Amino acid sequence: MNILTARNLKKHFGGVKAVDGCSIDIESGTIVGLIGPNGAGKTTMFNLISGFERGSGEITFKGQRTDNLSPFKIARCGMVRTFQIPRALTKMSVLENLMLAPTMQRGERIWNVCLRRKKVLEQEQTIKEKSMGILEFFEIDDLRDEYAGALSGGQKKLLEMARAIAIDPSLMLLDEPFSGVNPTLSRKISGHIDELREGGMTFLIIEHDIPAVTKISDRIVVMNEGRVMTEGKPEEIKRRKDVLDVYLGGEG
Amino acid sequence: MTELLGAILPYITTILLFASIYAVFALGLNLEWGFTGLINFGHVAFFAIGAYTTVLLNISGCPLIISVIAGVALAGFFGFLLGIPTLRLREDYLAIVTIGFSEVVRSILLNEEWLTRGPFGVHGFDRPFQDAVPYQHYNTFLLILFVAILAIVYFALERLIQSPWGRVLKSIREDETVPSALGKNVFSYKLQSLIIGSAIAGLAGTMLAFYITYINPCTFKPIETFYAWIIVILGGTASNKGTIVGAIILWAFFSGTKFIDRIVPVPFESHQMGAFRMIVIGLLLMLLMMYKPEGIFGRKEELALSD
Numbered sequence: 001m002n003i004l005t006a007r008n009l010k011k012h013f014g015g016v017k018a019v020d021g022c023s024i025d026i027e028s029g030t031i032v033g034l035i036g037p038n039g040a041g042k043t044t045m046f047n048l049i050s051g052f053e054r055g056s057g058e059i060t061f062k063g064q065r066t067d068n069l070s071p072f073k074i075a076r077c078g079m080v081r082t083f084q085i086p087r088a089l090t091k092m093s094v095l096e097n098l099m100l101a102p103t104m105q106r107g108e109r110i111w112n113v114c115l116r117r118k119k120v121l122e123q124e125q126t127i128k129e130k131s132m133g134i135l136e137f138f139e140i141d142d143l144r145d146e147y148a149g150a151l152s153g154g155q156k157k158l159l160e161m162a163r164a165i166a167i168d169p170s171l172m173l174l175d176e177p178f179s180g181v182n183p184t185l186s187r188k189i190s191g192h193i194d195e196l197r198e199g200g201m202t203f204l205i206i207e208h209d210i211p212a213v214t215k216i217s218d219r220i221v222v223m224n225e226g227r228v229m230t231e232g233k234p235e236e237i238k239r240r241k242d243v244l245d246v247y248l249g250g251e252g
Numbered sequence: 253m254t255e256l257l258g259a260i261l262p263y264i265t266t267i268l269l270f271a272s273i274y275a276v277f278a279l280g281l282n283l284e285w286g287f288t289g290l291i292n293f294g295h296v297a298f299f300a301i302g303a304y305t306t307v308l309l310n311i312s313g314c315p316l317i318i319s320v321i322a323g324v325a326l327a328g329f330f331g332f333l334l335g336i337p338t339l340r341l342r343e344d345y346l347a348i349v350t351i352g353f354s355e356v357v358r359s360i361l362l363n364e365e366w367l368t369r370g371p372f373g374v375h376g377f378d379r380p381f382q383d384a385v386p387y388q389h390y391n392t393f394l395l396i397l398f399v400a401i402l403a404i405v406y407f408a409l410e411r412l413i414q415s416p417w418g419r420v421l422k423s424i425r426e427d428e429t430v431p432s433a434l435g436k437n438v439f440s441y442k443l444q445s446l447i448i449g450s451a452i453a454g455l456a457g458t459m460l461a462f463y464i465t466y467i468n469p470c471t472f473k474p475i476e477t478f479y480a481w482i483i484v485i486l487g488g489t490a491s492n493k494g495t496i497v498g499a500i501i502l503w504a505f506f507s508g509t510k511f512i513d514r515i516v517p518v519p520f521e522s523h524q525m526g527a528f529r530m531i532v533i534g535l536l537l538m539l540l541m542m543y544k545p546e547g548i549f550g551r552k553e554e555l556a557l558s559d
Contacts, residue, residue, distance in 0.1 A: 075435035089426035103435040107416030149557030
């Protein structure tokens with residue numbers, strides 16, 4: 001069953017056709033890698049799917065049309081994304097970064113804060129315990145009280161993933177989770193993704209680290225010049241000469 | 253000794269009265285800027301709307317308490333009206349639109365004489381419990397009342413910003429893309445912040461009117477907005493405690509420099525003293541910012557953080 005179907009997505013910036021008629025299907029519970037050279041339109045695809053940019057085409061997520069929804073509504077449907085450059089909430093603690101995430105918290109409504117203090121505090125306690133659990137899963141629980149802005153680049157990557165998971169998504173869009181991360185941490189992140197998939201989560205991952213992404217993915221989609229060039233199983237894609245050519249920019 | 257005390261006490265009462273009014277005023281701005289990151293350069297508009305609504309309703313026969321509630325509510329409502337078209341703008345544009353809005357409000361106060369009595373201003377309205385409190389103690393009573401209002405506003409805001417609601421505001425301040433990617437309706441939270449901040453400014457405007465007993469459009473020049481900014485930055489952005497201390501310091505500066513010519517002989521005529529005082533205040537603020545750039549209650553380590 002497909003959790004996400006995108007049909008004929010288009011996004012043009014002036015004369016630049018960033019995404020030019022792209023279709024993609026993502027089966028529930030799988031890991032799909034999205035690769036392609038710089039400027040292929042991968043991040044624009046992410047922006048279109050997550051609602052941060054408007055283009056044309058149809059997007060259906062869990063049976064519901066989402067191409068006209070604003071990003072926060074799409075997130076509430078259970079789709080979450082991370083960003084190529086991690087966006088830590090600098091002057092908030094690591095724990096606060098996580099506790100922000102769960103959607104539909106009682107205490108996010110001002111009248112509940114004023115009138116139903118006890119219930120808000122109860123839920124806050126649950127959210128705190130859950131957030132600590134996620135921080136432990138990513139092994140950054142010792143950093144809970146640090147400012148997010150004081151973390152290293154790799155730690156910020158982990159924090160961003162942890163924060164995204166805290167909203168209990170069914171589909172995660174990860175934008176270059178392995179870039180700028182040392183090999184040990186990279187293996188650790190792969191491990192986490194695998195474990196979460198076992199738990200039923202679906203992933204769409206943009207990545208330039210081809211060995212890492214082919215190792216983890218069930219299926220690879222290759223984009224070039226705003227279109228899907230080819231797709232298939234990682235082993236097949238690795239053998240394809242035209243994919244290699246696109247990456248190296250040569251004619252072979 | 254009692255004579256000296258008798259001379260100083262009213263003077264200190266004045267400082268504290270102004271400080272409490274401006275502390276409430278600046279707490280509204282601190283919610284908007286310090287916690288939500290909204291650059292509001294038109295905060296004075298809501299100060300004016302609160303003050304004018306209250307006194308105009310009162311002189312046309314409305315009971316005082318209802319006039320006050322209406323003043324606060326209308327200031328909040330104008331926050332809502334201003335917020336709808338502007339909060340989707342990028343920060344610097346928001347600053348431009350809000351400063352324009354505050355000047356529009358002042359022009360209306362100045363020119364729509366049928367409604368606002370124009371440049372002559374409004375006086376002769378009631379003050380709270382004016383018949384119950386003897387005249388010679390009225391300012392002391394007012395100070396107690398204002399401190400109580402300040403305390404209520406302070407504790408209410410503290411509770412709000414420490415809640416999950418406040419956490420969303422702070423995340424918007426840090427990077428609004430993140431809360432929207434996490435399913436928060438950023439626009440709605442910004443609007444709520446602006447409405448509450450404006451209502452608080454309206455309350456402060458009402459307090460000001462009760463103290464100075466006479467308001468006119470000149471009471472609400474754009475500089476008032478920047479007094480609130482000075483207070484917030486002085487005290488340490490995003491610290492409500494700092495905002496209160498900042499207000500006291502600013503008014504101590506304003507009033508303290510009145511007597512500077514008695515301490516240091518300065519070669520100025522009395523009419524030049526006003527300008528000279530502003531120079532001294534500016535210098536004091538610059539020194540404070542040089543040696544404590546994070547403000548009094550600000551956190552120094554936050555200045556060093558990067559995205």
